[in-house]
Amino acid sequence: MLARHALPDPEALAAAVAARDRAALARSLNLLDDKRPQARRAASRFLATLPGERLNTAGHLIGITGPPGAGKSSLTSALIEVWRRRQLAVGILAVDPSSPLSGGALLGDRLRMLAHDQGGSNVFIRSLACRGEFGGLSAEVWPMSLAMLAAFDIVLIETVGVGQKEIDISKMSDTTCFVAQPASGDSIQFLKAGIMEVPHILVVNKEDMGAAARKTLTELRTTLKKQIDPDGWQVPALSVSATTGSGIEKLADVIDSHRRWLTEHQLLATRRKRFQGEWILKRLREEFGRFGIEQLGGEPLLFESLTQRQGSPFDLYDSLRDQFLANWKRTT
Amino acid sequence: MLARHALPDPEALAAAVAARDRAALARSLNLLDDKRPQARRAASRFLATLPGERLNTAGHLIGITGPPGAGKSSLTSALIEVWRRRQLAVGILAVDPSSPLSGGALLGDRLRMLAHDQGGSNVFIRSLACRGEFGGLSAEVWPMSLAMLAAFDIVLIETVGVGQKEIDISKMSDTTCFVAQPASGDSIQFLKAGIMEVPHILVVNKEDMGAAARKTLTELRTTLKKQIDPDGWQVPALSVSATTGSGIEKLADVIDSHRRWLTEHQLLATRRKRFQGEWILKRLREEFGRFGIEQLGGEPLLFESLTQRQGSPFDLYDSLRDQFLANWKRTT
Numbered sequence: 001m002l003a004r005h006a007l008p009d010p011e012a013l014a015a016a017v018a019a020r021d022r023a024a025l026a027r028s029l030n031l032l033d034d035k036r037p038q039a040r041r042a043a044s045r046f047l048a049t050l051p052g053e054r055l056n057t058a059g060h061l062i063g064i065t066g067p068p069g070a071g072k073s074s075l076t077s078a079l080i081e082v083w084r085r086r087q088l089a090v091g092i093l094a095v096d097p098s099s100p101l102s103g104g105a106l107l108g109d110r111l112r113m114l115a116h117d118q119g120g121s122n123v124f125i126r127s128l129a130c131r132g133e134f135g136g137l138s139a140e141v142w143p144m145s146l147a148m149l150a151a152f153d154i155v156l157i158e159t160v161g162v163g164q165k166e167i168d169i170s171k172m173s174d175t176t177c178f179v180a181q182p183a184s185g186d187s188i189q190f191l192k193a194g195i196m197e198v199p200h201i202l203v204v205n206k207e208d209m210g211a212a213a214r215k216t217l218t219e220l221r222t223t224l225k226k227q228i229d230p231d232g233w234q235v236p237a238l239s240v241s242a243t244t245g246s247g248i249e250k251l252a253d254v255i256d257s258h259r260r261w262l263t264e265h266q267l268l269a270t271r272r273k274r275f276q277g278e279w280i281l282k283r284l285r286e287e288f289g290r291f292g293i294e295q296l297g298g299e300p301l302l303f304e305s306l307t308q309r310q311g312s313p314f315d316l317y318d319s320l321r322d323q324f325l326a327n328w329k330r331t332t
Numbered sequence: 333m334l335a336r337h338a339l340p341d342p343e344a345l346a347a348a349v350a351a352r353d354r355a356a357l358a359r360s361l362n363l364l365d366d367k368r369p370q371a372r373r374a375a376s377r378f379l380a381t382l383p384g385e386r387l388n389t390a391g392h393l394i395g396i397t398g399p400p401g402a403g404k405s406s407l408t409s410a411l412i413e414v415w416r417r418r419q420l421a422v423g424i425l426a427v428d429p430s431s432p433l434s435g436g437a438l439l440g441d442r443l444r445m446l447a448h449d450q451g452g453s454n455v456f457i458r459s460l461a462c463r464g465e466f467g468g469l470s471a472e473v474w475p476m477s478l479a480m481l482a483a484f485d486i487v488l489i490e491t492v493g494v495g496q497k498e499i500d501i502s503k504m505s506d507t508t509c510f511v512a513q514p515a516s517g518d519s520i521q522f523l524k525a526g527i528m529e530v531p532h533i534l535v536v537n538k539e540d541m542g543a544a545a546r547k548t549l550t551e552l553r554t555t556l557k558k559q560i561d562p563d564g565w566q567v568p569a570l571s572v573s574a575t576t577g578s579g580i581e582k583l584a585d586v587i588d589s590h591r592r593w594l595t596e597h598q599l600l601a602t603r604r605k606r607f608q609g610e611w612i613l614k615r616l617r618e619e620f621g622r623f624g625i626e627q628l629g630g631e632p633l634l635f636e637s638l639t640q641r642q643g644s645p646f647d648l649y650d651s652l653r654d655q656f657l658a659n660w661k662r663t664t
Binding site: 284285286287288289290291292327328329 | 616617618619620621622623624659660661
């Protein structure tokens with residue numbers, strides 16, 4: 001019997017994750033969350049061993065965000081059903097603390113049971129309920145999404161909020177969906193005030209509420225009349241009902257069409273490589289501030305070089321940290 | 333004639349600001365916003381020359397925040413009228429980019445004209461429309477509020493958003509008011525999810541909307557049933573109409589009662605001194621990261637010592653920066 005906290009072999013773990021072994025997946029997520037130095041070394045080797053080609057060009061990383069109460073979890077649940085019918089394997093990281101998917105509430109339980117009933121290999125849900133720190137997503141969410149991407153066709157990160165978290169999620173997703181609720185002036189006002197970065201797809205949930213939903217959809221479309229994201233994608237707005245199922249197939253199609261659009265424009269791999277640059281820069285900024293970034297060559301240069309490097313992002317971060325600390329007189 | 337960018341004499345400027353000289357006030361805010369090294373030295377002397385006793389115990393620093401569209405500017409405008417009738421001198425820092433007070437739109441113009449018509453010494457409005465950076469208020473807002481506090485009975489900072497800015501504003505205001513709009517599920521959901529820090533006073537605007545406003549007020553009160561802030565203040569919720577003027581006198585009374593409560597509990601001066609600690613720590617964190625804070629003694633120790641120091645916050649920041657950089661091998 002292994003010692004309770006024995007670390008898994010990184011290469012064997014990576015192979016098992018790629019084979020969609022549920023226990024291995026759970027172990028890998030725990031490993032990526034383990035702060036002990038030896039665990040960090042193992043996690044780094046694990047990430048470096050994941051199939052790079054797959055991480056760069058396969059699967060679909062989807063972020064779903066929006067205010068609490070907009071029905072993101074029900075919507076996620078309805079999308080899972082569609083993807084299952086389409087024979088796609090789906091992994092979910094639920095960061096939203098109010099999400100039933102995180103909280104073990106009715107919906108989450110039902111989904112988990114469903115997954116088990118069906119043999120359990122096509123839907124995997126991991127709750128990270130406490131990982132949505134104020135002002136942003138915590139550091140381990142992005143590496144976890146890589147482990148999931150090695151295993152699933154669709155990896156969906158569900159988070160909550162308007163503001164920094166919405167930006168964070170857009171920096172680790174191929175496709176970001178913002179879910180608004182009908183008659184929610186706040187959401188539209190946030191969009192209008194430019195406080196929110198532009199998501200790739202806008203969804204008005206609770207279409208079954210009727211006039212209010214139609215009005216919100218019209219307002220969103222007016223706001224977005226010429227809304228083109230920095231890559232040139234025209235942002236669509238559509239209404240759905242997670243309750244009745246109306247519009248969900250269509251939403252799954254639109255989400256997929258954004259991925260196809262990215263591939264056709266040779267943007268997918270570029271985008272994925274940017275995630276690594278963004279993630280490492282954010283960690284460096286938190287740890288060493290603007291001063292640290294400047295000392296390491298400045299943000300533009302650093303970002304450029306980081307997006308081109310292969311290997312484990314943990315190793316890249318560590319080597320930059322060591323480079324910074326080499327100029328520090330005292331070590332404490 | 334002075335050179336166009338000649339720096340004002342800091343001592344004379346501080347005296348003129350305390351005498352509520354409008355031109356001097358405008359100059360002092362420009363000075364606090366000037367990034368040139370010699371301007372920064374002058375600004376530092378200016379801040380050190382402001383009457384410390386007044387900054388610690390006089391006036392009332394009020395923060396107003398909430399989502400765009402909640403009617404914060406109209407509410408501010410209505411409050412100004414009440415305060416004017418009560419013979420109080422009012423200074424406004426409008427950080428909200430969507431605010432008519434910032435944008436020179438109708439309401440702002442009307443207010444500025446009004447102030448001029450009346451001799452102009454009792455209401456002073458400064459727009460900082462571009463200073464609400466994403467993820468927080470920019471660095472100069474707090475020092476500017478000190479200059480305003482040297483001149484006015486009431487200093488009100490109007491900002492927009494839910495999230496980091498709402499926290500920032502609460503770290504530089506004696507009293508923070510959150511303005512919600514009727515039927516705005518988002519705001520209440522944010523409160524419930526604990527995503528929003530607790531403000532001192534909750535205001536439902538647009539009472540004239542009737543049932544929706546009453547419903548929102550009831551929901552807020554239910555959410556807040558046992559809502560006590562960390563100091564022990566029971567957070568009240570009330571409804572007003574900036575349009576009809578209903579409830580505005582009452583709101584002004586409630587805002588004032590929070591200040592009296594702070595004074596009675598010997599919390600006002602303590603709170604103001606904490607603002608300085610928070611401000612310097614935030615600057616250090618942005619510049620040198622977690623590593624910098626640790627090298628300088630760690631957050632608890634640093635915060636404790638910063639709240640007890642007198643003099644210019646710019647000088648305090650500079651001396652900590654120099655202390656950090658003394659351990660850096662290369663200077664660039």
